[in-house]
Amino acid sequence: MDLLQHAGLRRTRCREAVIGYFLEKGVALAHADLEQALPAYDRVTLYRTLATFMEHQLLHKVVDDGAVVKYALSETAHEHHHHVHFKCVQCQTTTCLAEVEAPRMSLPPAYEVHEQNLLLVGVCPTCH
Amino acid sequence: MDLLQHAGLRRTRCREAVIGYFLEKGVALAHADLEQALPAYDRVTLYRTLATFMEHQLLHKVVDDGAVVKYALSETAHEHHHHVHFKCVQCQTTTCLAEVEAPRMSLPPAYEVHEQNLLLVGVCPTCH
DNA sequence: GTTTATGCAAATTCTTTGCAATACT
DNA sequence: AGTATTGCAAAGAATTTGCATAAAC
Numbered sequence: 586m587d588l589l590q591h592a593g594l595r596r597t598r599c600r601e602a603v604i605g606y607f608l609e610k611g612v613a614l615a616h617a618d619l620e621q622a623l624p625a626y627d628r629v630t631l632y633r634t635l636a637t638f639m640e641h642q643l644l645h646k647v648v649d650d651g652a653v654v655k656y657a658l659s660e661t662a663h664e665h666h667h668h669v670h671f672k673c674v675q676c677q678t679t680t681c682l683a684e685v686e687a688p689r690m691s692l693p694p695a696y697e698v699h700e701q702n703l704l705l706v707g708v709c710p711t712c713h
Numbered sequence: 714m715d716l717l718q719h720a721g722l723r724r725t726r727c728r729e730a731v732i733g734y735f736l737e738k739g740v741a742l743a744h745a746d747l748e749q750a751l752p753a754y755d756r757v758t759l760y761r762t763l764a765t766f767m768e769h770q771l772l773h774k775v776v777d778d779g780a781v782v783k784y785a786l787s788e789t790a791h792e793h794h795h796h797v798h799f800k801c802v803q804c805q806t807t808t809c810l811a812e813v814e815a816p817r818m819s820l821p822p823a824y825e826v827h828e829q830n831l832l833l834v835g836v837c838p839t840c841h
Numbered sequence: 842g843t844t845t846a847t848g849c850a851a852a853t854t855c856t857t858t859g860c861a862a863t864a865c866t
Numbered sequence: 867a868g869t870a871t872t873g874c875a876a877a878g879a880a881t882t883t884g885c886a887t888a889a890a891c
Binding site for chain 1 (some may be wrong): 774777778782820821822824825826828830831832834836837
Binding site (some may be wrong): 597616628629 | 890
C-alpha cells in the first residue's frame with residue numbers, strides 16, 4: 586500500500602495526507618477541495634503535490650463539466666484508457682465508475698483514439 | 714442563419730464576429746482562442762458574449778481534458794443530452810462529432826442520468 | 842551530508858464586477 | 867428615446883515561480 590515509495594517519491598506528511606484523503610473520499614477532488622480539507626498544508630504545496638502525483642501517474646485528471654479540474658487516484662484496476670465518471674449535479678461530487686463497462690465507440694478509421702473519457706451527469710444514489 | 718435575432722439578441726459586431734469565428738473554425742473554442750482571434754474586442758466583452766450565448770443556448774460547454782473550458786455552437790441537429798467530442802492531442806482542437814451515435818450506458822438504477830458527455834482523445838484525421 | 846519538499850512572498854494569469862460611454866432597435 | 871452592450875479600470879480568484887528553511891534519505 587505504500588504508493589509513494591513504490592513511485593519513487595519521498596514519504597512526506599503532506600503527500601500521505603493527500604493520498605489518505607483521496608482514499609477516504611473515493612471521489613474525484615479538485616485542488617480547492619484539498620485546500621479546504623487539509624488546511625495544514627500550503628496551497629502551493631498542494632498544487633505541487635498534485636503535479637508530482639500526475640507526473641508519477643498516481644493521479645489522473647478527471648474530465649468535469651465545470652471549470653475546475655478534478656483528480657482521482659489511478660488504481661491499477663483502472664484501464665487507463667477508458668474512464669467512466671459520474672458527476673452528481675446535487676452534491677457536485679465526481680466518482681469513478683470502475684465497475685461500469687464503457688462501450689466501445691466506432692469512429693471513421695482516420696481517427697486514432699487513444700483514450701475515451703465518458704462523463705455522466707445526473708443525480709447519484711446518495712442524493713436521490 | 715440569423716442566430717442572434719432568432720435568439721432575441723441584438724446584432725452587434727462582437728457577437729457576429731464570435732459566431733462567425735465558431736462557424737469558420739467548426740471546432741470547440743476557449744475564451745483564450747477568441748481573445749487571440751478577435752483582438753478588436755475586449756476580453757471582458759468576450760467573456761460576457763460567451764455567457765450570454767450560453768444562457769440563450771447558442772453555445773454549449775464542451776468537456777475537455779485540459780483546464781480550460783471550451784464552447785461549441787449548439788446546432789439544432791445535436792441531441793443536447795449526449796455529446797460526443799473528439800480532442801486531438803496534436804493540434805489541441807476539440808470537435809463535436811454530431812454524426813457519431815453515442816452508446817447508451819446502463820447504470821445501477823439508483824443513478825439518474827441527465828446527460829452523457831463522451832470525450833475521445835487521440836489523433837484527428839488532419840494530423841494523421 | 843546531500844538532495845528534495847515545504848512555506849512564504851510575490852508575480853502572473855484568469856475571471857468577475859461597476860460604471861460611464863456607445864451602439865442597437 | 868430608451869434599453870442593452872461595450873470598454874476601461876479595478877477587484878477578486880486561481881495558478882505559477884523564486885528562494886530560504888526544513889525534512890527525508
